[in-house]
Amino acid sequence: MMRRVLLAANWKMFKTVPAALAFGRELLRRYDVDHFSAIDVMIFPTALALWPLSQRFAGSPIQIGAQNLDLGTEGALTGALSGYLLREAGAEYVLVGHSERRQHFGEDDELVATKVQAAISAHLHPILCVGETAEEREREETLAIMRRQIGAVLPGLGSQDAIKLTVAYEPVWAIGSGKVPTAQDANRAAAAIRHQLGERFSPELADRIRILYGGSVSPKNVREFIEAPDIDGALVGGASLNLETMVAMMESLAH
Numbered sequence: 001m002m003r004r005v006l007l008a009a010n011w012k013m014f015k016t017v018p019a020a021l022a023f024g025r026e027l028l029r030r031y032d033v034d035h036f037s038a039i040d041v042m043i044f045p046t047a048l049a050l051w052p053l054s055q056r057f058a059g060s061p062i063q064i065g066a067q068n069l070d071l072g073t074e075g076a077l078t079g080a081l082s083g084y085l086l087r088e089a090g091a092e093y094v095l096v097g098h099s100e101r102r103q104h105f106g107e108d109d110e111l112v113a114t115k116v117q118a119a120i121s122a123h124l125h126p127i128l129c130v131g132e133t134a135e136e137r138e139r140e141e142t143l144a145i146m147r148r149q150i151g152a153v154l155p156g157l158g159s160q161d162a163i164k165l166t167v168a169y170e171p172v173w174a175i176g177s178g179k180v181p182t183a184q185d186a187n188r189a190a191a192a193i194r195h196q197l198g199e200r201f202s203p204e205l206a207d208r209i210r211i212l213y214g215g216s217v218s219p220k221n222v223r224e225f226i227e228a229p230d231i232d233g234a235l236v237g238g239a240s241l242n243l244e245t246m247v248a249m250m251e252s253l254a255h
Ligand code: PGA
Pocket: 010, 170, 174, 175, 176, 177, 214, 215, 216, 217, 235, 236, 237, 238, 239
């Protein structure tokens, strides 16, 4: 099964709307459709920039996603952004359970599972983020932690939902730290995720689900991760904020 390579840019709480639009304009100028035809490029800007950026990318292959969603559709929930609103603002994908959401916003496995279902109900494609902390890694609990994080989400998903799922393996200690696991270690984690998906659904279905690596990905190392057999793309924070490093990563994946 050939899974298309995905380069997903997580901009976190960076870039004003004008800065996001300027980046979008320049990215489109540099985006040669034929040259980059083998990869999918996706941007996760702040929620404020979703609509303007989706308008800018309209008619181009570059896709847009949100970094988080709240539960519900519409209602008296001050400050909340539902999957429905994000979808109507141009998002096609949504990150769920990013470690920064788990750490700073108290999101636990149960809430993450509910959010994955809410994303699917809102016709968004969820990218479920999982990964161990440094302490968990030292205790050699990496695979057990991921098994728990993914195991919380899978019971609520049918096969039709699972096809829409992407999983991102992001070791917490690698995010924004400049430290990375070896491609072999990252692949071991990705293979374990695929195995668990295969147990829940079928190996054939698991074979169709994209698994990304994230954490200090850069133009220097992105290719190595992608070449690992169970890793189908990268979720990139810091290095995606700069146009030159973003284009350099696209270049290194394009051939
Ligand atoms: P980083 O972030 O590339 O800056 O390490 C990755 C992420 O948090 O998705």
